[in-house]
Ligand SMILES: Nc1ncnc2c1ncn2[C@@H]1O[C@H](COP(=O)(O)OP(=O)(O)O)[C@@H](O)[C@H]1O
């Protein structure tokens with residue numbers, strides 16, 4: 001729907017000193033959703049945010065807001081605010097003045113400033129903190145002031161550049177929840193940047209997985225986790241077993257010296273593929289039972305489950321997550337459902353990949 005579309009990257013490339021940092025990036029951002037740019041350090045996440053905020057111009061391609069070309073529109077003319085990783089608060093100003101700063105710059109009448117600041121502080125659960133000094137705040141409170149300072153301008157889009165990475169694990173988890181709630185209450189678009197896959201899975205409506213300046217895959221957390229497009233995504237999002245295989249025919253795959261039923265189709269006869277099975281989709285069985293036999297090489301207790309590494313007869317290593325434990329050097333069986341097998345085609349584009357997956361839905365799976 002056209003009215004939902006807010007930000008559009010169309011074949012955007014960004015070069016610095018002749019070096020290509022973002023290559024041919026296209027994506028759409030709709031109103032009122034929580035998006036995450038996920039990828040390793042240096043893949044171009046911050047560069048994308050700076051293009052959206054207007055601090056950088058694309059080298060090639062177009063960037064539009066509501067259908068209007070904005071390539072050359074300066075930051076202060078865009079309805080976008082950014083929360084930075086280091087918060088960038090003013091240490092010599094108190095909480096109120098930090099939050100009021102943007103409103104004063106925009107020459108808002110002073111009687112309007114106080115209620116707007118109060119409202120913004122309320123949104124981030126900092127009622128009554130107006131007069132506190134920044135130096136007296138905890139990390140989580142500073143984080144909230146930084147968010148209040150960004151939302152006080154009532155932006156259409158809030159950009160958040162790794163805002164939680166300085167926090168300890170417990171606070172980080174609490175803030176993930178708070179940010180998600182805040183996005184729903186405000187009803188505006190959040191574009192959140194992280195290199196942490198668990199954070200991305202927990203928070204987002206939609207994730208863009210980036211690698212070396214390219215979008216590898218975009219989609220809901222569930223779809224990216226369940227159906228990774230390639231080895232990079234499968235490795236980056238959660239733990240995976242990735243094993244070389246072949247497709248003798250549609251919905252049949254062979255790997256580890258055996259042949260299995262699967263739900264994947266649309267491959268050439270005997271096409272070489274990569275097979276992905278998530279560790280939690282492998283079920284422990286007695287020796288001689290199940291579909292594959294492995295020898296247990298190691299086991300770690302991970303709190304909720306055991307992480308077991310086993311080797312099959314063909315020499316492939318398998319990671320298994322199970323609430324049952326095993327014994328080192330024991331032979332055990334592994335069972336998995338046909339749906340637990342995901343087939344990745346070498347070098348497949350995201351368009352072809354999506355088309356292939358769609359073809360399964362109408363297909364007869366038995
Ligand atoms: N102003 C700049 N000039 C030259 N190179 C830059 C500039 N900004 C970023 N880069 C380079 O672009 C790449 C992507 O950077 P960045 O977008 O900050 O990555 P991320 O945020 O994903 O860690 C890096 O290799 C970085 O060194």
Ligand SMILES: [Mg+2]
Pocket residue numbers: 045046047161
């Ligand atoms: Mg960055």
